[in-house]
Amino acid sequence: QAKRNGRNGFELFRPEMNQRNEQRLRLRAELRKALDHDALELAYQPQLAIASDRVVGFEALARWNHPELGPISPAEFIPVAEESGLILPLGRWVIRAACRQMAQWQAQGLAGFRVAVNVSARQLRDAQLPEFIDATLVAHRLAPERLELEITESLLLDNAETHIALLRRLRARGIRLSIDDFGTGFSSMAYLPRLPLDQLKIDGSFVRAIPGDGEAITTAIIAMAHHLRLEVVAEGVEDAVQFEYLRRAGCDVMQGYLLSRPLAPEQATAFLHRHVAGVDPLAAAAPAAA
Ligand code: C2E
Ligand code: MG
Ligand code: MG
Ligand code: MG
Numbered sequence: 001q002a003k004r005n006g007r008n009g010f011e012l013f014r015p016e017m018n019q020r021n022e023q024r025l026r027l028r029a030e031l032r033k034a035l036d037h038d039a040l041e042l043a044y045q046p047q048l049a050i051a052s053d054r055v056v057g058f059e060a061l062a063r064w065n066h067p068e069l070g071p072i073s074p075a076e077f078i079p080v081a082e083e084s085g086l087i088l089p090l091g092r093w094v095i096r097a098a099c100r101q102m103a104q105w106q107a108q109g110l111a112g113f114r115v116a117v118n119v120s121a122r123q124l125r126d127a128q129l130p131e132f133i134d135a136t137l138v139a140h141r142l143a144p145e146r147l148e149l150e151i152t153e154s155l156l157l158d159n160a161e162t163h164i165a166l167l168r169r170l171r172a173r174g175i176r177l178s179i180d181d182f183g184t185g186f187s188s189m190a191y192l193p194r195l196p197l198d199q200l201k202i203d204g205s206f207v208r209a210i211p212g213d214g215e216a217i218t219t220a221i222i223a224m225a226h227h228l229r230l231e232v233v234a235e236g237v238e239d240a241v242q243f244e245y246l247r248r249a250g251c252d253v254m255q256g257y258l259l260s261r262p263l264a265p266e267q268a269t270a271f272l273h274r275h276v277a278g279v280d281p282l283a284a285a286a287p288a289a290a
Pocket of ligand 1: 045060061062073074075078091094118119120150180181204235236237238255256257258262
Protein backbone atom coordinates (compact mmCIF):
# COMPACT_ATOMS: atom_id res chain seq x y z
CA GLN A 1 0.00 0.00 0.00
CA ALA A 2 2.94 2.31 -0.67
CA LYS A 3 1.90 5.67 -2.03
CA ARG A 4 3.73 6.77 -5.14
CA ASN A 5 4.64 10.21 -6.28
CA GLY A 6 2.94 10.51 -9.70
CA ARG A 7 5.88 12.12 -11.47
CA ASN A 8 8.82 9.80 -10.82
CA GLY A 9 7.47 6.97 -8.73
CA PHE A 10 9.62 7.95 -5.73
CA GLU A 11 8.64 5.98 -2.64
CA LEU A 12 7.09 8.31 -0.10
CA PHE A 13 5.87 5.64 2.24
CA ARG A 14 8.74 4.08 4.17
CA PRO A 15 8.53 1.38 6.82
CA GLU A 16 9.54 3.79 9.63
CA MET A 17 6.64 6.02 8.67
CA ASN A 18 4.34 3.05 8.78
CA GLN A 19 5.54 2.25 12.28
CA ARG A 20 5.14 5.84 13.43
CA ASN A 21 1.61 5.91 12.02
CA GLU A 22 0.72 2.72 13.83
CA GLN A 23 2.07 4.18 17.06
CA ARG A 24 -0.07 7.30 16.60
CA LEU A 25 -3.17 5.22 15.89
CA ARG A 26 -2.51 3.13 19.00
CA LEU A 27 -2.01 6.29 21.06
CA ARG A 28 -5.21 7.75 19.64
CA ALA A 29 -7.22 4.67 20.63
CA GLU A 30 -5.62 4.65 24.09
CA LEU A 31 -6.33 8.36 24.54
CA ARG A 32 -9.97 7.84 23.63
CA LYS A 33 -10.16 5.11 26.29
CA ALA A 34 -8.41 7.31 28.85
CA LEU A 35 -10.95 10.10 28.25
CA ASP A 36 -13.85 7.65 28.55
CA HIS A 37 -12.44 6.34 31.84
CA ASP A 38 -11.57 9.75 33.24
CA ALA A 39 -7.95 8.61 33.46
CA LEU A 40 -6.25 11.95 32.75
CA GLU A 41 -5.10 14.23 35.53
CA LEU A 42 -4.10 17.84 35.93
CA ALA A 43 -0.88 19.08 37.50
CA TYR A 44 -0.78 22.64 38.82
CA GLN A 45 2.31 24.83 38.51
CA PRO A 46 2.31 27.94 40.75
CA GLN A 47 2.93 31.45 39.45
CA LEU A 48 4.40 34.17 41.66
CA ALA A 49 3.89 37.94 41.35
CA ILE A 50 7.47 39.19 41.60
CA ALA A 51 6.88 42.61 43.21
CA SER A 52 4.49 41.41 45.93
CA ASP A 53 5.88 37.87 46.40
CA ARG A 54 2.32 36.52 46.20
CA VAL A 55 1.02 33.39 44.51
CA VAL A 56 -1.31 34.80 41.86
CA GLY A 57 -2.16 31.67 39.97
CA PHE A 58 -1.48 28.18 38.72
CA GLU A 59 -1.12 26.77 35.24
CA ALA A 60 -3.06 23.52 34.86
CA LEU A 61 -1.12 21.00 32.77
CA ALA A 62 -2.60 17.76 31.47
CA ARG A 63 -1.02 14.52 32.73
CA TRP A 64 -1.55 11.01 31.42
CA ASN A 65 -0.12 8.03 33.24
CA HIS A 66 -0.89 5.01 31.06
CA PRO A 67 -1.23 1.72 32.99
CA GLU A 68 1.23 -0.09 30.65
CA LEU A 69 3.07 2.62 28.73
CA GLY A 70 3.74 4.75 31.81
CA PRO A 71 3.62 8.56 31.84
CA ILE A 72 3.07 10.05 28.38
CA SER A 73 4.09 13.68 27.86
CA PRO A 74 1.54 16.24 26.68
CA ALA A 75 4.07 17.12 23.97
CA GLU A 76 3.25 13.65 22.63
CA PHE A 77 -0.48 13.23 23.27
CA ILE A 78 -1.75 16.80 22.67
CA PRO A 79 -0.75 16.67 18.95
CA VAL A 80 -2.47 13.26 18.70
CA ALA A 81 -5.57 14.76 20.31
CA GLU A 82 -5.44 17.72 17.93
CA GLU A 83 -5.19 15.66 14.73
CA SER A 84 -7.91 13.21 15.82
CA GLY A 85 -10.50 15.70 17.04
CA LEU A 86 -10.18 14.32 20.59
CA ILE A 87 -8.89 17.75 21.61
CA LEU A 88 -12.51 18.94 21.89
CA PRO A 89 -13.58 16.47 24.62
CA LEU A 90 -10.08 16.64 26.17
CA GLY A 91 -10.18 20.45 26.22
CA ARG A 92 -13.58 20.45 27.89
CA TRP A 93 -12.40 17.89 30.42
CA VAL A 94 -9.44 20.15 31.30
CA ILE A 95 -11.67 23.21 31.81
CA ARG A 96 -14.14 21.21 33.91
CA ALA A 97 -11.41 19.60 36.05
CA ALA A 98 -9.64 22.94 36.65
CA CYS A 99 -12.93 24.58 37.69
CA ARG A 100 -13.83 21.66 39.95
CA GLN A 101 -10.44 21.99 41.66
CA MET A 102 -10.82 25.77 42.07
CA ALA A 103 -14.25 25.22 43.62
CA GLN A 104 -12.76 22.70 46.09
CA TRP A 105 -10.08 25.20 47.04
CA GLN A 106 -12.67 27.95 47.35
CA ALA A 107 -14.68 25.77 49.75
CA GLN A 108 -11.54 25.53 51.94
CA GLY A 109 -11.12 29.30 51.89
CA LEU A 110 -8.33 29.13 49.33
CA ALA A 111 -9.19 31.79 46.75
CA GLY A 112 -7.82 35.04 45.38
CA PHE A 113 -5.72 33.41 42.66
CA ARG A 114 -6.50 32.19 39.16
CA VAL A 115 -6.04 28.98 37.23
CA ALA A 116 -4.84 29.02 33.61
CA VAL A 117 -5.67 26.27 31.13
CA ASN A 118 -4.09 25.72 27.72
CA VAL A 119 -6.44 25.97 24.77
CA SER A 120 -5.78 24.58 21.29
CA ALA A 121 -6.67 26.26 18.00
CA ARG A 122 -9.40 23.73 17.28
CA GLN A 123 -11.18 24.67 20.52
CA LEU A 124 -11.35 28.30 19.42
CA ARG A 125 -13.26 27.22 16.33
CA ASP A 126 -15.92 25.77 18.64
CA ALA A 127 -18.60 28.46 18.68
CA GLN A 128 -20.10 26.80 21.79
CA LEU A 129 -16.94 27.31 23.86
CA PRO A 130 -18.05 30.55 25.62
CA GLU A 131 -21.39 28.99 26.65
CA PHE A 132 -19.66 25.84 27.86
CA ILE A 133 -17.23 27.87 29.97
CA ASP A 134 -20.06 30.04 31.32
CA ALA A 135 -22.07 27.01 32.38
CA THR A 136 -19.01 25.43 34.02
CA LEU A 137 -18.15 28.60 35.96
CA VAL A 138 -21.75 29.02 37.12
CA ALA A 139 -22.03 25.37 38.17
CA HIS A 140 -18.95 25.83 40.37
CA ARG A 141 -19.82 29.35 41.58
CA LEU A 142 -16.60 30.80 40.25
CA ALA A 143 -15.98 34.38 39.12
CA PRO A 144 -14.94 34.40 35.44
CA GLU A 145 -11.81 36.41 36.34
CA ARG A 146 -10.48 33.31 38.10
CA LEU A 147 -10.15 31.43 34.81
CA GLU A 148 -7.44 32.22 32.31
CA LEU A 149 -7.06 30.75 28.82
CA GLU A 150 -3.56 30.32 27.37
CA ILE A 151 -3.50 30.46 23.60
CA THR A 152 -0.33 29.76 21.65
CA GLU A 153 0.89 32.58 19.49
CA SER A 154 1.13 30.52 16.27
CA LEU A 155 -2.58 29.87 16.55
CA LEU A 156 -3.36 33.48 15.78
CA LEU A 157 -1.75 33.24 12.35
CA ASP A 158 -4.54 31.26 10.77
CA ASN A 159 -8.13 32.40 10.70
CA ALA A 160 -7.33 35.51 12.67
CA GLU A 161 -10.71 37.25 12.29
CA THR A 162 -12.78 34.28 13.46
CA HIS A 163 -10.44 33.71 16.38
CA ILE A 164 -10.48 37.36 17.40
CA ALA A 165 -14.30 37.38 17.37
CA LEU A 166 -14.41 34.38 19.69
CA LEU A 167 -11.70 35.82 21.94
CA ARG A 168 -13.79 39.00 22.27
CA ARG A 169 -16.82 36.98 23.34
CA LEU A 170 -14.75 35.21 25.99
CA ARG A 171 -13.13 38.35 27.31
CA ALA A 172 -16.49 40.20 27.41
CA ARG A 173 -17.49 37.64 30.04
CA GLY A 174 -14.48 38.49 32.18
CA ILE A 175 -12.40 35.44 31.34
CA ARG A 176 -8.70 36.30 31.19
CA LEU A 177 -6.73 35.72 28.00
CA SER A 178 -3.02 35.04 27.70
CA ILE A 179 -0.68 34.46 24.75
CA ASP A 180 1.52 31.43 25.47
CA ASP A 181 5.04 30.75 24.15
CA PHE A 182 5.30 34.38 23.09
CA GLY A 183 8.16 35.11 20.69
CA THR A 184 8.27 31.66 19.09
CA GLY A 185 5.31 31.87 16.71
CA PHE A 186 6.55 34.51 14.24
CA SER A 187 3.08 36.03 14.17
CA SER A 188 2.67 39.56 12.92
CA MET A 189 3.09 41.89 15.88
CA ALA A 190 0.59 44.19 14.14
CA TYR A 191 -2.17 41.95 15.49
CA LEU A 192 -1.19 42.41 19.07
CA PRO A 193 -2.84 45.76 19.88
CA ARG A 194 -6.10 44.50 18.32
CA LEU A 195 -6.29 41.36 20.41
CA PRO A 196 -8.39 41.38 23.59
CA LEU A 197 -5.56 40.22 25.87
CA ASP A 198 -4.55 40.39 29.53
CA GLN A 199 -1.18 38.69 29.51
CA LEU A 200 1.87 37.62 27.51
CA LYS A 201 3.94 34.60 28.53
CA ILE A 202 7.58 34.81 27.49
CA ASP A 203 8.62 31.43 26.14
CA GLY A 204 10.95 29.40 28.33
CA SER A 205 13.55 29.16 25.54
CA PHE A 206 14.31 32.89 25.96
CA VAL A 207 14.46 32.59 29.75
CA ARG A 208 16.90 29.68 29.41
CA ALA A 209 19.15 31.97 27.31
CA ILE A 210 19.74 34.24 30.35
CA PRO A 211 22.54 35.18 30.85
CA GLY A 212 23.13 35.76 27.13
CA ASP A 213 20.94 36.41 24.10
CA GLY A 214 17.79 35.93 26.17
CA GLU A 215 18.44 39.22 27.98
CA ALA A 216 17.73 41.52 25.01
CA ILE A 217 14.71 39.50 23.92
CA THR A 218 13.03 39.26 27.34
CA THR A 219 13.68 42.96 28.02
CA ALA A 220 12.13 43.91 24.66
CA ILE A 221 9.07 41.70 25.22
CA ILE A 222 8.54 43.14 28.71
CA ALA A 223 8.72 46.73 27.36
CA MET A 224 6.32 45.99 24.53
CA ALA A 225 3.86 44.17 26.78
CA HIS A 226 3.81 47.03 29.25
CA HIS A 227 3.21 49.55 26.45
CA LEU A 228 0.18 47.47 25.52
CA ARG A 229 -0.84 47.36 29.21
CA LEU A 230 -0.39 43.61 29.36
CA GLU A 231 0.90 41.62 32.28
CA VAL A 232 4.10 39.66 31.51
CA VAL A 233 4.82 36.17 32.81
CA ALA A 234 8.20 34.50 32.37
CA GLU A 235 7.91 30.73 32.13
CA GLY A 236 10.66 28.16 32.60
CA VAL A 237 12.54 30.16 35.26
CA GLU A 238 15.01 27.64 36.64
CA ASP A 239 17.68 29.57 38.52
CA ALA A 240 18.31 32.64 40.64
CA VAL A 241 20.33 34.43 37.92
CA GLN A 242 17.41 34.27 35.49
CA PHE A 243 15.00 35.31 38.22
CA GLU A 244 17.11 38.28 39.28
CA TYR A 245 17.49 39.45 35.67
CA LEU A 246 13.74 39.26 35.05
CA ARG A 247 12.95 41.01 38.33
CA ARG A 248 15.21 43.95 37.43
CA ALA A 249 13.77 44.03 33.90
CA GLY A 250 10.31 44.58 35.43
CA CYS A 251 8.75 41.22 34.66
CA ASP A 252 5.44 40.88 36.58
CA VAL A 253 5.04 37.16 37.21
CA MET A 254 7.35 34.16 37.23
CA GLN A 255 6.72 30.45 36.76
CA GLY A 256 9.28 27.67 36.69
CA TYR A 257 11.18 24.98 38.54
CA LEU A 258 12.90 27.63 40.71
CA LEU A 259 9.53 28.25 42.38
CA SER A 260 8.01 24.80 41.92
CA ARG A 261 7.51 21.95 39.49
CA PRO A 262 3.93 21.24 38.36
CA LEU A 263 2.21 19.69 41.41
CA ALA A 264 -0.40 16.99 41.89
CA PRO A 265 -3.63 18.49 43.31
CA GLU A 266 -2.90 17.51 46.96
CA GLN A 267 0.61 18.98 46.70
CA ALA A 268 -0.80 22.18 45.21
CA THR A 269 -3.24 22.38 48.13
CA ALA A 270 -0.34 22.02 50.59
CA PHE A 271 1.57 24.69 48.67
CA LEU A 272 -1.40 27.07 49.01
CA HIS A 273 -1.73 26.37 52.76
CA ARG A 274 1.96 27.11 53.30
CA HIS A 275 1.60 30.32 51.32
CA VAL A 276 -1.50 31.42 53.28
CA ALA A 277 0.49 30.66 56.45
CA GLY A 278 3.01 33.24 55.30
CA VAL A 279 5.85 30.97 54.18
CA ASP A 280 7.92 32.73 51.49
CA PRO A 281 7.26 30.56 48.41
CA LEU A 282 10.74 31.08 46.93
CA ALA A 283 12.52 30.42 50.22
CA ALA A 284 10.63 27.19 50.89
CA ALA A 285 12.07 24.07 49.27
CA ALA A 286 10.09 23.01 46.21
CA PRO A 287 8.22 19.70 46.68
CA ALA A 288 8.65 16.77 44.28
CA ALA A 289 7.21 16.93 40.78
CA ALA A 290 3.83 15.64 39.65
P1 C2E B 1 3.22 25.21 27.92
O1 C2E B 1 1.78 25.58 28.03
O2 C2E B 1 4.15 26.24 27.38
O3 C2E B 1 3.63 24.73 29.38
C1 C2E B 1 4.90 24.90 29.94
C2 C2E B 1 5.70 23.62 29.91
O4 C2E B 1 6.98 23.88 30.51
C3 C2E B 1 5.10 22.49 30.74
O5 C2E B 1 5.44 21.27 30.11
C4 C2E B 1 5.83 22.61 32.08
O6 C2E B 1 5.84 21.42 32.84
C5 C2E B 1 7.20 22.99 31.60
N1 C2E B 1 7.98 23.73 32.60
C6 C2E B 1 7.54 24.48 33.63
N2 C2E B 1 8.55 25.05 34.31
C7 C2E B 1 9.68 24.65 33.70
C8 C2E B 1 11.08 24.90 33.94
O7 C2E B 1 11.48 25.63 34.85
N3 C2E B 1 11.97 24.31 33.08
C9 C2E B 1 11.57 23.52 32.06
N4 C2E B 1 12.50 22.97 31.29
N5 C2E B 1 10.26 23.26 31.80
C10 C2E B 1 9.32 23.82 32.61
P2 C2E B 1 4.39 20.09 29.90
O8 C2E B 1 3.51 19.98 31.12
O9 C2E B 1 5.15 18.91 29.45
O10 C2E B 1 3.48 20.63 28.71
C11 C2E B 1 4.01 20.82 27.45
C12 C2E B 1 3.04 21.54 26.55
O11 C2E B 1 1.90 20.73 26.29
C13 C2E B 1 2.48 22.83 27.16
O12 C2E B 1 3.39 23.89 26.99
C14 C2E B 1 1.21 22.99 26.35
O13 C2E B 1 1.48 23.61 25.12
C15 C2E B 1 0.79 21.55 26.11
N6 C2E B 1 -0.28 21.19 27.07
C16 C2E B 1 -0.17 20.72 28.33
N7 C2E B 1 -1.39 20.51 28.88
C17 C2E B 1 -2.29 20.89 27.94
C18 C2E B 1 -3.73 20.92 27.88
O14 C2E B 1 -4.45 20.61 28.85
N8 C2E B 1 -4.30 21.36 26.71
C19 C2E B 1 -3.55 21.75 25.62
N9 C2E B 1 -4.17 22.15 24.51
N10 C2E B 1 -2.20 21.73 25.64
C20 C2E B 1 -1.58 21.31 26.79
MG1 MG C 1 0.80 27.12 28.76
MG1 MG D 1 4.42 28.12 27.21
MG1 MG E 1 4.81 25.31 25.07
